Amino acid sequence: MRIGDLARRAGVTVKAVRYYEALGLVAPVRLANGYRDYAEPDVRLVREIKELGRLGIPAERTRPFLDCLAAGGPHADDCPASLAGYREAIDELTGRIDALTARRTALAARLHEAAHRNSTVRGDAMTEFHRLPAGLPVPEDDGAAAHLPGLAMPPLTLAATSGEKVRLDEPVPGRTVIYAYPLTGRPGTDLPEGWDSIPGARGCTPESCGFRDHHQELAEAGATRVFGLSSQDTAYQREVVERLHLPFAMLSDPGLDLVRALDLPTFEVELAGRTTPLYKRLTLIVRDGVIERVFYPVFPPDQHAEQVLGWLWAHPA
Structure with a gap:
């Protein structure tokens, strides 16, 4: 042939x-x-x-x-x-794999060091990672949360970074503060494209740090429980809790069950090549299983914990 x-x-x-x-x-x-x-x-x-x-x-x-x-x-x-x-x-092949693994480990270590160099807390000084950039667009009140005050919390149970399962409608002494946020940035991981141009998107880390720094004062003002809430899974949130040294737990709602139960506002971004809905930033103050106060929209997020604290002092339970 x-x-x-x-x-x-x-x-x-x-x-x-x-x-x-x-x-x-x-x-x-x-x-x-x-x-x-x-x-x-x-x-x-x-x-x-x-x-x-x-x-x-x-x-x-x-x-x-x-x-x-x-x-x-x-x-x-x-x-x-x-x-x-x-x-x-x-x-x-084994030799090549070993060499590539060593290179990957070295690169990952360099990435971790470089990313965390600008994202850790040193004493009371906050680095640039925790500060909001100038010129962020201010979110407008579109009325998407006006129906929430007076509603009973739904009988939902969400996983917490503490390892507990939190029942949202369970009455507890005092008030519960739940601040919902879209997505907390993680060192070494890019935020969605155009993140800073979305009104109210940027600022989850400064907001969480604010609730951390005022946690004791919030408790003294009657907030017996404080939770952060987002659609990120518990493992993702646990890294945030550990890195930011948060004294409270984060709740995970990957299926956006609370969004559907209370008709909460969301927005969409591209994540991992697909359109993904995220929580719009808002805060619920719950008393005896009922939503007593809603903060929406929230801006600037780095001052929001002080705003919540002021309301609690002005409205003792």
Whole structure:
């Protein structure tokens, strides 16, 4: 058969066949007119070279496998030399994997160090990561939370970063403050594109730090429980709690169950290549299982804890 026929049947290019021939792996018969004439066994040889190449064994190291076939073996790896070829390829891959793993570990360490260098709390000084940039758009009150005061909290149970399951309609002494936020940034992870241009989106970390710094005062003003709430999963939120040293738990609502139960406002962004709804920033003050006060919209978020604290002092339970 001609070289083009061989290449087509073996699933390779003519150029590849010529390369294998140059290496001496395939030896066609030369006809009187000078044309190459390939036989059926040559098709099997080329297919074997192609398959071994897919496994990472280069053509120039396939000779032990081809010799095994030439010796009459039903399989190219029936011979000891073929098994040695496998072991050699595996050892090389293991070395490359180890080297890549070491590089990945070093890069991850550098990323973690660089990202956290500007996102940690040093004493009372807050770094740039915790500050709001100038010129953020101010969210407008669209009336999406006007129906909430006086509503009973739904009988929903949400997972908390403390490991507990929190029943939202369960009456507790004093007041419960639940501040809902869209998405807390994490060092080394990019925020959604255009995040700063979305009114009310930016500022989840400063808001959480505000509730952290005023936590004791909030308790003295009658807030027996304070929770942050978002649609991020508990593992994601637990990292935030640990990194920011929050003295309260975060609630996770990945299915936006509370949004549907109370008809809470949301907005959409692109996350991981798909459109994802997130909580709009708002705060609920709950007393005896009923929403007593709603803060919406919330701006600026870094001053919101003081706003809540002022209301609690002005409206003692």
